[in-house]
Amino acid sequence: MEKTKLAFIGTGVMGSSIISHLLNANYEVTVYTRTKEKAKQLIEKGALWAETAREAAGSSDVIFTMAGYPADVESIYFDELGIFSGSREGQIVIDMTTSSPALAIKIAKEASARKMNSIDAPVSGGDVGAKNGTLSIMCGGEKEIFEKVSPILAIFGKDIVYQGVAGAGQHTKMCNQIAIATNMIGVCEALAYAVKAGLEPETVLKSISSGAAGSWSLSNLAPRILKEDFEPGFYVKHFLKDMNIALEEASNMDLKLPGLELAREMYAQLVEKGYGDKGTQALYKSYQ
Amino acid sequence: MEKTKLAFIGTGVMGSSIISHLLNANYEVTVYTRTKEKAKQLIEKGALWAETAREAAGSSDVIFTMAGYPADVESIYFDELGIFSGSREGQIVIDMTTSSPALAIKIAKEASARKMNSIDAPVSGGDVGAKNGTLSIMCGGEKEIFEKVSPILAIFGKDIVYQGVAGAGQHTKMCNQIAIATNMIGVCEALAYAVKAGLEPETVLKSISSGAAGSWSLSNLAPRILKEDFEPGFYVKHFLKDMNIALEEASNMDLKLPGLELAREMYAQLVEKGYGDKGTQALYKSYQ
Numbered sequence: 244m245e246k247t248k249l250a251f252i253g254t255g256v257m258g259s260s261i262i263s264h265l266l267n268a269n270y271e272v273t274v275y276t277r278t279k280e281k282a283k284q285l286i287e288k289g290a291l292w293a294e295t296a297r298e299a300a301g302s303s304d305v306i307f308t309m310a311g312y313p314a315d316v317e318s319i320y321f322d323e324l325g326i327f328s329g330s331r332e333g334q335i336v337i338d339m340t341t342s343s344p345a346l347a348i349k350i351a352k353e354a355s356a357r358k359m360n361s362i363d364a365p366v367s368g369g370d371v372g373a374k375n376g377t378l379s380i381m382c383g384g385e386k387e388i389f390e391k392v393s394p395i396l397a398i399f400g401k402d403i404v405y406q407g408v409a410g411a412g413q414h415t416k417m418c419n420q421i422a423i424a425t426n427m428i429g430v431c432e433a434l435a436y437a438v439k440a441g442l443e444p445e446t447v448l449k450s451i452s453s454g455a456a457g458s459w460s461l462s463n464l465a466p467r468i469l470k471e472d473f474e475p476g477f478y479v480k481h482f483l484k485d486m487n488i489a490l491e492e493a494s495n496m497d498l499k500l501p502g503l504e505l506a507r508e509m510y511a512q513l514v515e516k517g518y519g520d521k522g523t524q525a526l527y528k529s530y531q
Numbered sequence: 532m533e534k535t536k537l538a539f540i541g542t543g544v545m546g547s548s549i550i551s552h553l554l555n556a557n558y559e560v561t562v563y564t565r566t567k568e569k570a571k572q573l574i575e576k577g578a579l580w581a582e583t584a585r586e587a588a589g590s591s592d593v594i595f596t597m598a599g600y601p602a603d604v605e606s607i608y609f610d611e612l613g614i615f616s617g618s619r620e621g622q623i624v625i626d627m628t629t630s631s632p633a634l635a636i637k638i639a640k641e642a643s644a645r646k647m648n649s650i651d652a653p654v655s656g657g658d659v660g661a662k663n664g665t666l667s668i669m670c671g672g673e674k675e676i677f678e679k680v681s682p683i684l685a686i687f688g689k690d691i692v693y694q695g696v697a698g699a700g701q702h703t704k705m706c707n708q709i710a711i712a713t714n715m716i717g718v719c720e721a722l723a724y725a726v727k728a729g730l731e732p733e734t735v736l737k738s739i740s741s742g743a744a745g746s747w748s749l750s751n752l753a754p755r756i757l758k759e760d761f762e763p764g765f766y767v768k769h770f771l772k773d774m775n776i777a778l779e780e781a782s783n784m785d786l787k788l789p790g791l792e793l794a795r796e797m798y799a800q801l802v803e804k805g806y807g808d809k810g811t812q813a814l815y816k817s818y819q
Contacts, residue, residue: 344728367742381738404738406730414728418721418735422744425717428790433710436777439784440632440702442694447706450669450692454655455765456710458746477743489724496727498818502716505793530786 246270247395250303252296252319252326253340254282257366258309260373261339262290264399275299295324300334305392309339312484316342320350332358335388339380341365341481343488344410344417345495347383351409360388363409364396365416369477377401381419383411417489423460424486424506427526430460434468435530444469464524476522483510483519534558535683538591540584540607540614541628542570545654546597548661549627550578552687563587583612588622593680597627600772604630608638620646623676627668629653629769631776632698632705633783635671639697648676651697652684653704657765665689669707671699705777711748712774712794715814718748722756723818732757752812764810771798771807 247270251262254276265272266289273291274282275298286292293299296319300306306326310316316338320326326336336354338347338361347363354361362384372378380400382389389405396403406415433456437444445466452461464476486507493500509529518525535558539550542564553560554576561579562570563586574580581587584607588594594614598604604626608614614624624642626635626649635651642649650672660666668688670677677693684691694703721739725732733754740749752764774795781788797817806813 367739367744369743372742379738379742402738402741404734406734406738411728411730414725414730415735415738417728418725418730419739419742419744421724422717422721422739422746422749425720425790426714426744426746429710429713429717432713432788432790433706435786436709436781436784436788437702437706439786440699440705440780442699442702442706446692446694447703450667450690450694450703451655451707451710453690454660454667454707455657455747455751456655456707456714458710458714458748459743460746461710463743492728493724496724498723498727500720500724501793501797502713502720502790505789509789 247305248303249273249395250275250293250299250306251309252276252299252307253309254285255309255311256370257373259285260370261307261309261399263288264376266290268398273299273303296322296326297324297329300326301329301331303334305335305337305395307337307339311340311481313340313342313346313488316340316346320353327353327357330357330359334359335362335392336360337362337364337392339364339366341416341420341485342413344413344492347410347413351384360385361409362388362392363412365412366400367416367419373399380404381406381412381415383407383413384409414492417485417492420482420485421489421500421503423523424482425502426458426460427464427523428506428509430458430465431468431527431530434465434527468524468527473521473525473528475520476524478519479510479513479521479523479525480519482523483507483514486510535593536591537561537683538563538581538587538594539597540564540587540595541597542573543597543599544658545661547573548658549595549597549687551576552664554578556686561587561591584610584614585612585617588614589617589619591622593623593625593683595625595627599628599769601628601630601634601776604628604634608641615641615645618645618647622647623650623680624648625650625652625680627652627654629704629708629773630701632701632780635698635701639672648673649697650676650680651700653700654688655704655707661687668692669694669700669703671695671701672697702780705773705780708770708773709777709788709791711811712770713790714746714748715752715811716794716797718746718753719756719815719818722753722815756812756815761806761809761813761816763808764812766807767798767801767809767811767813768807770811771795771802774798
C-alpha cells in the first residue's frame with residue numbers, strides 16, 4: 244500500500260513544528276498558507292507547496308488544518324478555492340485549530356455529504372509541546388476514523404484521547420480553556436495580594452506552589468509574572484477568542500459560567516489596553 | 532538543658548494529629564480544649580490535661596494554638612483565663628489557626644509587651660498532611676524566634692518557610708486560599724460544561740489534567756465531584772471564613788480582587804443552602 248499522502252494548511256508556529264515531525268517521519272506533506280514566505284523553511288525541508296487550500300487537499304488522503312480563528316477555518320474549508328471544492332471520496336480532514344464545536348459539526352456534516360470523514364482535534368501543550376512532539380490531542384468524530392489516523396497523530400502527540408462524536412474534541416478543549424481562565428485570575432490575585440501585603444512573592448510561591456493551591460500556571464507563569472516577563476506563551480487575543488466560543492456554546496446549552504464571564508471581561512479589557520499580543524499571564528496587569 | 536515543655540490548645544482533627552507527632556517525639560505536651568472528651572485519646576497517649584488555656588500555657592515554654600475562627604483565637608489569648616493572663620517572660624506562642632493577619636499582629640504586640648515572643652504559623656496540607664507530618668508551614672514573626680522553634684515545627688511539617696514579620700504567615704496563607712478559591716470555580720465550570728456538552732467528564736480529565744489546565748484541585752477534587760463525593764477535605768464554612776479575612780485585608784490595602792469576591796459570593800450562597808459542613812468541592816452544586 245502506498246504511504247498516506249498528507250496536506251497541512253496553516254504553517255504558523257504550531258503547524259510548522261507539527262509539519263516538521265511529519266516530514267521527519269518520511270510523510271509526503273503538501274502545505275498551503277496565506278503567505279508563502281511563512282512556508283519557506285518547510286519547503287526547504289521537503290514539503291510540497293500548493294497555491295490554494297483546494298490544491299493542497301486535492302492530492303492528499305489526510306488533510307490537516309490549523310488556523311487562528313473559526314472564520315479562517317470556515318474559509319479554508321468552504322471557500323471557492325477551499326478544501327471541499329476539490330474533495331474526493333474517502334479523504335479525511337482533521338481540524339486542529341481551537342475553534343467552535345458548532346463549526347466542527349458543520350464540517351463533519353459537509354464531509355459526510357461528500358463521503359469524506361472528519362475529525363476535530365484541537366491540541367494543548369503550546370509551542371513547546373508542538374516542538375517536542377508531546378501535544379495533548381482531544382479528538383471528536385467517528386471512532387473508526389480516529390483509530391485510523393491515531394498513528395499519524397502519535398508522531399507529534401502524547402496524550403491522544405478520543406472524546407466522542409464530532410465537536411467533542413472542541414468541547415474538550417473548551418473545558419481546558421475554562422479551567423485555565425479562572426485559575427489565571429486566582430494566580431494573579433494571589434500574587435497581587437502578596438505584593439501589596441509586603442511579602443516576598445517568590446518566597447510565598449515556595450510555600451504555596453506544591454500544595455492545594457498548586458497549578459501548572461502557578462508553577463510556570465507566576466515566576467514569569469514576577470520577572471515582568473509577559474511574552475507569549477499563549478496569546479491574550481487567542482485566549483479571548485476561545486473564551487468567547489466557550490461562552491457562546493455555554494449560553495446555547497443554558498449554562499451560566501460566572502467565573503468564565505469574569506475572565507472574559509478582564510481579558511477583553513486587556514485587549515482594549517493593547518495587550519492582545521502578550522501572553523495570558525499579562526492578566527496580572529489588571530491588578531497593577 | 533531540660534527539654535522544652537509544650538502546650539497545645541485546640542485538639543481538633545489537625546491539632547490532634549500534630550500533638551501525636553509531638554508526643555511521639557517525646558515532648559511533654561499539655562493540652563486544653565473546650566470539650567475535654569475531644570482530648571481523651573491524646574491524654575491516653577500521654578498528653579497532660581489543663582483546665583484552662585491559662586493553666587496549659589502557664590507551665591509551658593512554647594504554646595501552640597489551633598482553633599476554628601479568629602474569635603476563638605482572640606478568646607484563647609486575651610480572655611480572663613487565656614494565655615496572656617498567666618504569661619511568663621521568654622515564652623513563645625505559635626498560632627497555627629488560619630486567622631487574620633491583623634490578629635496575628637495584635638498577638639505579637641501583646642506578646643512583646645509581656646517580653647514573650649510570637650510566631651504566626653498557619654499550615655496547608657489538610658488532615659492528610661497533619662497525619663503524615665508533611666504540612667506546609669508559613670511563618671511570620673522574628674526570624675531569630677522562627678529559627679529557635681523550627682526544629683519543633685519540623686516534627687510535623689515539611690516545607691517550613693519564613694515569610695517575614697508578624698502577620699506574614701497569615702498573609703501567605705491568604706495567598707494560598709486566594710489561589711485555591713478562583714481555581715475551584717474553574718474546575719467546577721470545566722466539569723459543568725463537560726457534562727452539559729454530553730462529554731464523558733472522566734475522559735475529559737484524561738485530556739486536560741496534566742497540561743496547562745492542570746492543578747491540585749483538578750487532579751484531586753474533580754474526580755471526587757464526579758463520584759458525587761462532597762465530604763470534607765476542607766470545610767466550606769472554614770473556607771468562607773478565610774475568604775472573608777482575605778477580602779477584608781485586601782480592602783484595607785485598597786486592592787480589588789474580583790475573582791475572590793465572586794468565589795466568596797458563591798460560597799456564601801452554598802452555606803445558605805446548608806452546605807457549610809461539606810468539602811470545598813461542593814462548589815460544583817452551584818452549577819447543578
